[in-house]
Amino acid sequence: MPAKATPLQNIIRRLETVSGRPKPPITTDPFELILWENVAYLANDDERARAFSALRERIGTKPGCISAASGEELLAVTRQGRGFASQCAEKLRRADQIALRLFKGNLKKSLQLPYLQARKAFQEFPGIGEPGAEKILLFSSAQPVFALESNGLRVLRRLGFGGERKIYIATYRAVQAAVINQIVPKCGWLIRAHQLLRQHGQEVCKTNRPRCEACCLNSDCRFYQSQGTSRERPSGSRTGVSTLRSTSAE
Numbered sequence: 293m294p295a296k297a298t299p300l301q302n303i304i305r306r307l308e309t310v311s312g313r314p315k316p317p318i319t320t321d322p323f324e325l326i327l328w329e330n331v332a333y334l335a336n337d338d339e340r341a342r343a344f345s346a347l348r349e350r351i352g353t354k355p356g357c358i359s360a361a362s363g364e365e366l367l368a369v370t371r372q373g374r375g376f377a378s379q380c381a382e383k384l385r386r387a388d389q390i391a392l393r394l395f396k397g398n399l400k401k402s403l404q405l406p407y408l409q410a411r412k413a414f415q416e417f418p419g420i421g422e423p424g425a426e427k428i429l430l431f432s433s434a435q436p437v438f439a440l441e442s443n444g445l446r447v448l449r450r451l452g453f454g455g456e457r458k459i460y461i462a463t464y465r466a467v468q469a470a471v472i473n474q475i476v477p478k479c480g481w482l483i484r485a486h487q488l489l490r491q492h493g494q495e496v497c498k499t500n501r502p503r504c505e506a507c508c509l510n511s512d513c514r515f516y517q518s519q520g521t522s523r524e525r526p527s528g529s530r531t532g533v534s535t536l537r538s539t540s541a542e
């Protein structure tokens with residue numbers, strides 16, 4: 293008999309029912325994932341994708357390609373992002389040098405290291421902290437780790453998982469710890485969960501003015517319920533989520 297779905301699994305299923313199956317990541321190559329993070333700063337997905345495509349087409353994304361490019365060629369790429377073109381160009385150059393010097397141009401080999409060692413290795417790159425390194429390990433299907441970015445983290449925290457801490461990384465770890473027994477420990481599921489939570493955070497559970505009344509998770513959201521019980525609410529959530537929190541979330 294199949295095991296009963298956990299509250300987190302119910303959340304992911306509900307998001308997928310509403311939003312559809314998310315697109316796969318733009319790349320699964322670890323060095324490309326690092327370049328993706330650094331090619332633009334504070335850019336939206338379209339701007340970042342434009343800059344990344346320009347990098348792939350005009351310069352190349354293998355270790356060594358960026359070091360061989362001229363400053364002008366690199367700036368022409370990073371100007372496709374929102375701004376900070378010279379800082380982004382500098383970070384791309386630094387990433388390339390690290391890939392050549394510390395990884396001998398072969399990042400895939402580092403994916404096979406034990407988990408903590410691999411995570412630490414990828415944190416050598418600019419713009420890659422612990423969550424970014426975990427995302428690389430997940431998206432390249434090397435480790436079934438529940439990597440989250442800031443939007444997905446906000447969604448889970450508001451739903452009631454983990455709670456907020458003073459610093460970001462402590463909140464990140466608290467949320468991860470709260471759901472660790474509720475995941476499906478397979479890279480495919482974890483990647484979809486990452487993408488669906490991110491999209492929900494960007495489009496519905498925004499930092500300011502989350503669209504709670506329209507949210508398919510509102511019937512079980514701690515944040516929503518804490519906003520006052522006197523407000524008139526729809527009779528049940530719009531999409532009819534039943535109780536997600538069948539076991540304790542924390």
Ligand code: SF4
Pocket residue numbers: 447450451496497498502503504505507508509510513514515516
């Ligand atoms: S009900 Fe509001 S706070 Fe809760 S997950 Fe939905 S949008 Fe976010």
